[in-house]
Amino acid sequence: MESRQVYMDHGATTPLREEALEAMMPYLQDKYGNPSSIHSAGREARKAVDEAREKVARALGAEPAEIFFTGGGTESNNIAIRGAARLKKGRGHLITSAIEHHAVLDVCKDLEQDGFKVTVLPVDSHGLVELRALEQALGPETFLISIMTANNEVGTVEPIGEIGALARERGILVHTDAVQAVGQLPVDVKKLNVDFLTLSAHKFNGPKGIGALYVRKGIAVSPVFRGGGQERKLRPGTENVAGIVGLARALELAVAELPQKTDHLTQLRDRLIAGLLRIDDVTLNGHPTLRLPGNVNVSFNYIEGESLLLSLDLQGVAASSGSACTSGSLDPSHVLMAMGLDHQHAHGSLRLSLGRGNTVEDVDYVLSVIPPIVQRLRKMSALYPQ
Amino acid sequence: MYNDKVIDHFSNPRNAGEMPDADAVGESGSFKCGDTMKIFLKINGGKIADIKFQTFGCGAAIASSSILTEMVMGKSLEEAVRITNRDVADELGGLPPLKLHCSNLAADALHDAIQKYRAAQRKDKGKALAP
Numbered sequence A: 001m002e003s004r005q006v007y008m009d010h011g012a013t014t015p016l017r018e019e020a021l022e023a024m025m026p027y028l029q030d031k032y033g034n035p036s037s038i039h040s041a042g043r044e045a046r047k048a049v050d051e052a053r054e055k056v057a058r059a060l061g062a063e064p065a066e067i068f069f070t071g072g073g074t075e076s077n078n079i080a081i082r083g084a085a086r087l088k089k090g091r092g093h094l095i096t097s098a099i100e101h102h103a104v105l106d107v108c109k110d111l112e113q114d115g116f117k118v119t120v121l122p123v124d125s126h127g128l129v130e131l132r133a134l135e136q137a138l139g140p141e142t143f144l145i146s147i148m149t150a151n152n153e154v155g156t157v158e159p160i161g162e163i164g165a166l167a168r169e170r171g172i173l174v175h176t177d178a179v180q181a182v183g184q185l186p187v188d189v190k191k192l193n194v195d196f197l198t199l200s201a202h203k204f205n206g207p208k209g210i211g212a213l214y215v216r217k218g219i220a221v222s223p224v225f226r227g228g229g230q231e232r233k234l235r236p237g238t239e240n241v242a243g244i245v246g247l248a249r250a251l252e253l254a255v256a257e258l259p260q261k262t263d264h265l266t267q268l269r270d271r272l273i274a275g276l277l278r279i280d281d282v283t284l285n286g287h288p289t290l291r292l293p294g295n296v297n298v299s300f301n302y303i304e305g306e307s308l309l310l311s312l313d314l315q316g317v318a319a320s321s322g323s324a325c326t327s328g329s330l331d332p333s334h335v336l337m338a339m340g341l342d343h344q345h346a347h348g349s350l351r352l353s354l355g356r357g358n359t360v361e362d363v364d365y366v367l368s369v370i371p372p373i374v375q376r377l378r379k380m381s382a383l384y385p386q
Numbered sequence B: 001m002y003n004d005k006v007i008d009h010f011s012n013p014r015n016a017g018e019m020p021d022a023d024a025v026g027e028s029g030s031f032k033c034g035d036t037m038k039i040f041l042k043i044n045g046g047k048i049a050d051i052k053f054q055t056f057g058c059g060a061a062i063a064s065s066s067i068l069t070e071m072v073m074g075k076s077l078e079e080a081v082r083i084t085n086r087d088v089a090d091e092l093g094g095l096p097p098l099k100l101h102c103s104n105l106a107a108d109a110l111h112d113a114i115q116k117y118r119a120a121q122r123k124d125k126g127k128a129l130a131p
Ligand SMILES: Cc1ncc(COP(=O)(O)O)c(C=O)c1O
Pocket: A011, A012, A071, A072, A073, A074, A075, A101, A103, A148, A150, A151, A152, A177, A179, A180, A200, A201, A209, A211
């Protein structure tokens, strides 16, 4: 097969789509006003931010006043969790899961240092949070549950609607990190029964460094940052107008295209999984069905993920891995370990995350280059029974 | 992240594979990331006549093993034991700081193999001298 460039790391980030760039351009050049200014240039920018807020609200089934623009997913998570905790003045109990992104997990660990009680729920071998364990963890002091809508590494889709209903009955707040879900799954804040929801534009073909936080009407949060009055003081600082406009345009389009995109990605995903599982000693990580349409995560026994990624890159394929050798901290993925994988399987994990631009030809190309790479690395491996 | 020399040794590793009739096999493992490496030696007249490696590890680990085999091929055991992980990393033209421990794997496995070979030799000699 002819060699080609294949980007299958959409879980890390996605390319900016043309329409979003077009919508942004005027605000990067001619329409440079500050939305807080009185003059017409300012009013023009203010109008753009207001319209974007309406679009985002519509996409999520929320009201415009419930949408706050932030500097991305990490920031939204921090603002929601720290903001809710600050009102508790160091006392109370919060619950999260072992497979959250560090932008949730490490915030909860910080709060534990500050005196909060924190429960980190385990997950099953598919990466699902067990509702029974959640119910058992609830106590009189529990004020917040933060569980992701879908996991970034293995794509497992969590039962947020049920968690939300269960918490709402008891007057407990729910935050969900929907960074991976938005643009791949229908996301409706009412159906999910959540009080806070995080999204990030660069995961659905919008620009980087811009995100949003949904805060349900009537829910109080104490601002983490201090400054001007922007975003009703929850996220002070002059608005990233072009980013906000780009986020809204990308989200609007992603929601409109969702049914076709989901079908397309699911087909590619299942073709890729079926092809990979034909190789010896390969296991699927994550849930067989409750899974993001674009997520594929497998472990190749006896080989290490970084050498796999390097080999794939030399063939034009961009992917990622939960291997310790790629992590920077030299620890294997906390998500795979929480799912009960042993070191070796976590080491040999490969995530291929599909997106808008991917085609059947891309999938078939990847399926043609992987077997020889795996064979080559296994032949070199000190663990492979030769 | 990696320079061209590292990528070259990673994509075209020298002396990769097993050696069923090795005179000594050395092993090493990284406590940091959990990786392992094996070095196989064929020794003739106190010199390394042949060497092979197997690695379960990252690109830097594979490249380090590969270049190490080139560095010691034909060398005497005395020369080979003096090779440090620093030498291996330097020979590769440098490794990212986080990946320096991977070059330890290669040098450690080599030293382990030489040590085992010498221990076995001493034992054989002891046997030969025994009445
Ligand atoms: C689940 C999840 N949460 C949060 C983030 C962080 O988002 P951002 O890069 O916009 O800060 C990411 C992105 O890597 C993610 O996948």
